Amino acid sequence: MTTDNKEIWIRKGYEIFAISGQSGLKIEPLAKTVGKSKSSFYHHFADLELFVDLLLDYHIEQSYTIADKEKRARNINPELINILIEHKIDLLFNRQLRINQNIKNFSNTLHQSNKIIGDAFINVWVKDLGIKISQKQIEGVYALALENFYLQINPDNITHKWLAEYFVNLKDITTGFVS
Numbered sequence: 001m002t003t004d005n006k007e008i009w010i011r012k013g014y015e016i017f018a019i020s021g022q023s024g025l026k027i028e029p030l031a032k033t034v035g036k037s038k039s040s041f042y043h044h045f046a047d048l049e050l051f052v053d054l055l056l057d058y059h060i061e062q063s064y065t066i067a068d069k070e071k072r073a074r075n076i077n078p079e080l081i082n083i084l085i086e087h088k089i090d091l092l093f094n095r096q097l098r099i100n101q102n103i104k105n106f107s108n109t110l111h112q113s114n115k116i117i118g119d120a121f122i123n124v125w126v127k128d129l130g131i132k133i134s135q136k137q138i139e140g141v142y143a144l145a146l147e148n149f150y151l152q153i154n155p156d157n158i159t160h161k162w163l164a165e166y167f168v169n170l171k172d173i174t175t176g177f178v179s
Contacts, residue, residue, distance in 0.1 A: 005036070005040065008034050008036070009030070009034055009051070010055065013030060016030065017055055017093060017096055018092035018093040018095075018096060019092060021099065022096070025048060027048065053105065059090065059109055059113060060109065060112060063090070063112070063113040063117050064116055067120040069083045070083060070120035070121050070123075070124055074124070076124065076167045080121070080128075081160055081163045082160075084163055085158060085159070088158045091158060092155060094110065097109055114146065118142065122139075126138060129174055129175070133177060145170050149166065152166070
């Protein structure tokens with residue numbers, strides 16, 4: 001980010017988008033939330049469309065941050081789960097992109113983010129599974145699991161308990177393919 005004030009707008013807008021989607025992004029309520037005037041918004045961003053584009057760029061930055069942490073994770077529970085909890089807002093932002101993937105720039109950002117995060121996630125997940133399955137099987141299960149994951153998450157259930165249960169169920173399903 002270029003200025004602290006601009007970063008405040010981006011972070012709060014990102015959070016609002018993650019929880020409420022694009023329809024939740026209104027300049028006046030956003031200005032009240034960050035404690036700035038509407039003119040401050042227009043000083044940093046020409047319009048809401050540019051602002052949303054910057055939120056999408058910020059999401060890609062966050063995706064690289066998550067992937068870097070995932071690469072260092074040795075296991076799903078607790079290491080990867082802790083990363084996911086720490087990045088709850090990023091997961092919810094990605095969920096909004098999935099919901100609205102009919103919008104081209106949302107779809108492009110979603111696919112880019114999934115690739116960045118997915119590659120790192122798959123490595124720790126396969127290592128944690130401790131089973132031998134083909135790359136094609138891994139990619140297929142991952143695609144289904146990812147879709148299922150984003151259908152289920154919401155601001156209230158991204159908890160250690162829920163994620164641990166989710167990954168146990170995913171492991172049971174995956175090991176069922178090779179049994």
